[in-house]
Amino acid sequence: MKVSKEELVAVLAQFNPWWRGEPIADLPTWRRAAFRELHAWLTVPPAPRAVMLSGARQIGKTTLMLQAAQALLAAGVPAANILYATFDHPILKLAGIDAVLDAWREREPRAEGPEYLLLDEAQFIRDWGTWVKHQVDFRKDRRIAFTGSAMPLVEAAPESGVGRWHTIRLTTLSFYEYLQIKRLQLPELPKLRSLRDLFDWAPADFYRATELGRDYVGHFHEYLLRGGFPQTAQVDSVTQAQRLLREDIIDKVLKRDMTALFGVRRVLDLEHTFLYLCLHDGGLLDMVDLCSNLEVKRPTAQHFIELLEAAHLIYRLAPYGYGKDVLRARFKIYLADAAIAPAVMLKGKAILEDAAALGVATETAVFKHLFARYYAQNVRFSYWRGKREHEVDLVAEVGGELIPFEVKYRAQHTGARELKGLIELCQAKRIARGYVVTKALDHFGPMQGLPLAEDADVPTRIMRIPAPLLCYWMGAAELPGDTQ
Numbered sequence: 071m072k073v074s075k076e077e078l079v080a081v082l083a084q085f086n087p088w089w090r091g092e093p094i095a096d097l098p099t100w101r102r103a104a105f106r107e108l109h110a111w112l113t114v115p116p117a118p119r120a121v122m123l124s125g126a127r128q129i130g131k132t133t134l135m136l137q138a139a140q141a142l143l144a145a146g147v148p149a150a151n152i153l154y155a156t157f158d159h160p161i162l163k164l165a166g167i168d169a170v171l172d173a174w175r176e177r178e179p180r181a182e183g184p185e186y187l188l189l190d191e192a193q194f195i196r197d198w199g200t201w202v203k204h205q206v207d208f209r210k211d212r213r214i215a216f217t218g219s220a221m222p223l224v225e226a227a228p229e230s231g232v233g234r235w236h237t238i239r240l241t242t243l244s245f246y247e248y249l250q251i252k253r254l255q256l257p258e259l260p261k262l263r264s265l266r267d268l269f270d271w272a273p274a275d276f277y278r279a280t281e282l283g284r285d286y287v288g289h290f291h292e293y294l295l296r297g298g299f300p301q302t303a304q305v306d307s308v309t310q311a312q313r314l315l316r317e318d319i320i321d322k323v324l325k326r327d328m329t330a331l332f333g334v335r336r337v338l339d340l341e342h343t344f345l346y347l348c349l350h351d352g353g354l355l356d357m358v359d360l361c362s363n364l365e366v367k368r369p370t371a372q373h374f375i376e377l378l379e380a381a382h383l384i385y386r387l388a389p390y391g392y393g394k395d396v397l398r399a400r401f402k403i404y405l406a407d408a409a410i411a412p413a414v415m416l417k418g419k420a421i422l423e424d425a426a427a428l429g430v431a432t433e434t435a436v437f438k439h440l441f442a443r444y445y446a447q448n449v450r451f452s453y454w455r456g457k458r459e460h461e462v463d464l465v466a467e468v469g470g471e472l473i474p475f476e477v478k479y480r481a482q483h484t485g486a487r488e489l490k491g492l493i494e495l496c497q498a499k500r501i502a503r504g505y506v507v508t509k510a511l512d513h514f515g516p517m518q519g520l521p522l523a524e525d526a527d528v529p530t531r532i533m534r535i536p537a538p539l540l541c542y543w544m545g546a547a548e549l550p551g552d553t554q
Contacts, residue, residue, distance in 0.1 A: 073165040078173035081161050088149040089178055094136050100250055101137055102130055103545070107238055107446075108138055112186060112213050113145070119233065120202050120214040122192075125240030126382035126406055127327075128299050128318050131217040132156070134240075135188045138215065148181035156190035167195050185212045192216035193331060206234045241442040242298030242407040244545020245290060245435070245538065251303050254289060257282045262543045265505065268533050269516065276515045283511050283539050290538035291422055294431045297409025298438075312413035319344075319414060323381055332377055339366055343374040347384060347403055348411040352430045354400045355386075382406055385441065390452040390465050390472075402453045408435040425480060432479040432537050436507050437464055439544035440475065444468065456498070460491030474504040479537055484508055486517070489532070496530040506534045514539070 087094060104123075111121040123131045139152050153174050157163050162170055167189075187205075192198050198216075205212055216235075243251065259282050260275070262268070295308045299318075302311035324341050328334040342364050347355075361371050378384045387402040405411055408431040412421050421427040441451060444466055454462040454474065464475040476492045478484040484506055486493060492504055506517070517532040 073161055073169060075169075075173050075176060077161055078165055078169060079177045081159060082153070082155060082170065082173060082177065085154050085156065086149075086152070088139065088143055088152065091149070094140055097136055097140060098133065098251075102134060102240075102243075102247060104238055104240055105134055105137055108134055108215065109141055111236060111238075112138055112142065112215060115213065117233075117236070118206060118210065120206055120216065120235040122235045122237045123215065123217040123240060124237055124382070125217075126242065127323055128301055129240050129242050130300050131240060132190055133300070135190060135215060135217065139186070139188060142186055147186065148183060150178035150181045151183055152186045152188070154188040154190070157194040158191040163194050167198075167201060187212055187214045187216075189214065189216040191218065193218045203234050239445055241438050243300060243303060244298065244439055244442060245293050245541035246543075246545030248293050248296075248298060248303050249286075249289060249542075251300060256285050256289070259283065259286075259539065259542060261546070265533070265535075265540075265543070266503070268535065269503065269531055273515070279539065280511045280514050280536075283514075283536060286538045286542065287511070290541065291428075294408045294428070294435060295412060295419060295421070297407045297413065299407070299409075302409070308419060312409070312418065315409060315413040316416075319383070319410060323383065327381060328377060332380075334377065336370070339364065339370065340374050340377070342366075343371060344378060344383065345414065347375075347378070348405065348414050350403060351405045351411045352433045353403065355403050356400065383410070385437070387437075387451055387453050387464075390454040390467075404434050404437050407438065408432070429477070429479040432507070432509075433463060433477040435541055436475065436477050436537060439541045440464065440466060443544045454491070454495050456491060456494045458490075458494065460494050462491045462495050465495070472499055472501050474501060475507060476504070477507040477537070479507065479509045481509060483510075484513065484534065492532065493530070496532075501530060503531045503533065505540075506532060507537050507540055508534050509537065511536045511539075 083089060108121060108123065110116075111119075123134060125131055135154060139154055142152055143149060153171075155162055155170050157167075165173075189195070192202075195201060202214065202216070205214055249256065260279055292308065293303075296302050296311040297315050299315060302315050305311050305314065320341065324344060325337055328340060329337065334340055343360070343366070346360055346364060355375075357368055357371060360366075361368050364371070366374075375384070375386070379386055383406050385404045385406065387404070389399045389402075391399075411434075412418070412427075412431070417427070421431055437451075444451075447468060450467040452465045452467070454465050462474045463477050466473045466475070472495075474492055474495055476489060478488060489506060492506065495501065496504055508514070513534045514536055515534060517534055
């Protein structure tokens with residue numbers, strides 16, 4: 071659609087205050103861990119590709135883009151060579167990307183050096199995949215970063231994306247990032263390079279971390295209630311945080327984005343499907359039960375679940391294994407954030423008094439932290455179920471090594487009797503180490519006296535680690551990539 075260049079220039083000037091020599095207003099000084107990866111791809115790209123920031127609504131993608139612009143300016147990049155534009159703005163959406171670039175260059179003649187295009191909500195650009203492909207192939211002088219709240223439909227044109235962009239997938243805030251954004255003054259926990267290093271700790275190290283960790287427990291529970299969204303982390307009350315989260319999920323994602331991006335017409339059926347998943351967070355998906363309860367056909371329900379995954383609202387885990395057995399098996403469903411189910415189901419703070427609900431929320435948080443920490447290594451996540459119906463909550467397959475995690479967030483002591491699935495898996499696959507995520511800080515440390523397989527070359531070592539400490543260390547910005 072034809073939009074006057076004057077209108078376009080006026081809108082772009084609002085989004086790019088650095089063209090006038092003004093600072094970016096209300097930009098937080100604290101940065102998410104993903105900032106370093108984004109900055110590296112913009113300044114010293116490892117390959118000639120664009121960068122896609124992919125993640126749910128309201129998790130800080132726009133802030134990351136503007137912080138990247140600020141860092142580029144601080145490094146001496148000419149202001150005229152940096153463009154930020156968000157394509158959920160009606161004027162920019164109607165005008166299209168080519169008209170936006172023309173208006174930019176009329177307002178700001180190009181200076182020497184590369185151009186930096188920071189494009190928000192790029193899924194609203196017409197034929198965006200083809201456009202990015204063309205830019206990467208033929209405009210070597212441009213470095214492009216773009217975002218999308220709904221996994222920008224990579225599946226719609228996979229041939230366009232191959233080798234054309236690098237994806238940085240953002241989860242909601244980690245527990246570590248949550249503490250940083252709230253500026254809480256807590257005793258500093260020991261730094262941990264790798265979970266593997268816990269097996270080398272002395273008893274005194276566990277006692278010291280346990281004492282320091284006591285101040286973290288209450289904040290961890292509030293984190294489960296508020297969620298890992300920057301806005302909900304900073305509002306005054308948990309009730310207000312859950313209301314905002316509920317409005318963003320139901321009103322904006324399910325009712326607006328799904329209609330605009332995916333053409334969903336049966337919004338009520340989609341909402342009911344999502345509510346069903348909220349009731350079964352962390353559980354195995356029973357498609358027969360879902361279809362029967364919601365009175366929808368299986369292909370429709372399957373399509374809705376795929377859309378919810380594309381919108382970054384859920385994760386799906388297949389059982390461990392390969393081949394037809396896995397294809398026929400049931401998926402395990404995790405919500406994108408532990409606070410979503412309590413907020414959507416109007417539970418308030420009640421989950422803190424409900425041991426089962428608190429355990430589910432903790433397992434969801436643990437998975438999200440492990441996923442966020444491992445995903446860049448192309449780790450395969452699954453759950454495990456043995457021949458005796460014993461289960462293991464999470465299995466990470468890292469470089470050919472299996473690392474199991476069992477979440478037992480409860481007041482009772484966790485011993486070998488409660489870990490039959492974990493022990494069976496470790497024996498069957500000769501796994502050298504595994505982790506049990508616990509509630510009680512006093513349970514922190516290695517487990518003793520575990521039964522061994524008859525032909526085991528080395529004993530399996532199991533480490534019990536409290537959930538608040540695990541989530542803190544998994545999200546700590548100073549941790550390197552290897553956190554196995």
